Amino acid sequence: MTAVNxxxxxxxxDDVMVLAAGRQWDAVRVSTAVAEWAFQFLDGAEDCAAIVDPRAAWVYWLLPPHLMAAAPVEQWDRLDGYVTRLTAGPAVHYLAVPPNQRRSGPGLHWRIPRHWSGRYLARPSYLSTVLATAIAFTHGLDALPQxxxxxxxxxTPDEAVSVMGxxxxxxxxxxPLSVHSNCARQARLTAQEPRR
Structure with a gap:
């Protein structure tokens, strides 16, 4: 296994730089409402910096490049609608990056946790899990697909069958478990009636 840089x-x-995503890093963007919940889970566990854009009400986390693609896609696909991924691809995404020393507003700045690790890049698998929890707290348990x-x-509810397993x-x-019908067949579980 290769170490993550x-x-x-x-x-x-001293100036904000506009940099292309997908080269030195990938990025994810969430609303400040979701980010406020995420910070509560991340502080003390994933002590990395985040970019806060108070004017647009967005928060960005930078991630090592190409690792979102290497992680299970479902981890990130499930967050669509609440999380925007900025990666390399057919379209180039640019992000305004504040200077290192800009740690407070009123404009674009870095949010540095109290026990900062010194890192500007987050771990994708951990961040996706925290963001899923933050989305549930912000928008309710039914906000994300089961x-x-x-x-x-x-x-999704129309794909689910109820089984005992x-x-x-x-x-x-x-x-009782709610699973895909194909998963129930492969696991040799007896399906009850489809969920409605």
């Missing part, structure tokens, strides 16, 4: 830092200078407990992919092999008892 989290050592990027903003270019020197996950199939067998394959961990998104599960074990979520984990170590579970002592079977319990």
């Amino acid at each position: 989290l050592s990027w830092c903003p270019p020197p200078g 996950k199939c407990p067998i394959c961990d992919r998104s599960l 074990r979520r984990y092999p170590t579970d002592a008892l079977t319990r």
Whole structure:
């Protein structure tokens, strides 16, 4: 397994720089409402910086380039509608990056946690999990698609069937699960009636 390089830092200078995503880093953008919840989970655990744009009410996290594509796509696809991914691709996405020393508003600035690790790049798998929780707190539990407990992919109500089964092999008892019909067949679980 290759070590992830989290050592990027903003270019020197006193001015905001407009940089292309997908080269030195990828980025994700969320509303400030979602970010406020996310900060509560991230501070003390993933102590990396975030870019705050108070005028547009957005917060950006920078991630090592190309790692979102390497992570399970479902992790990020499920967040669509609440999270915008800025990566390399057919279209070039640019992001205004504040200078390293700009740590407070009123304009574009870095949000630095109290116990800052010194990192400007976040870990994608951890951040996606935290953002899913923050979205649920901000917009309600039904804001994101449910996950199939067998394959961990998104599960919409029209795809779900109810089955009796074990979520984990170590579970002592079977319990009701909502899963994809294909997952139920592959796991040899007996489907009850489709959920409505």
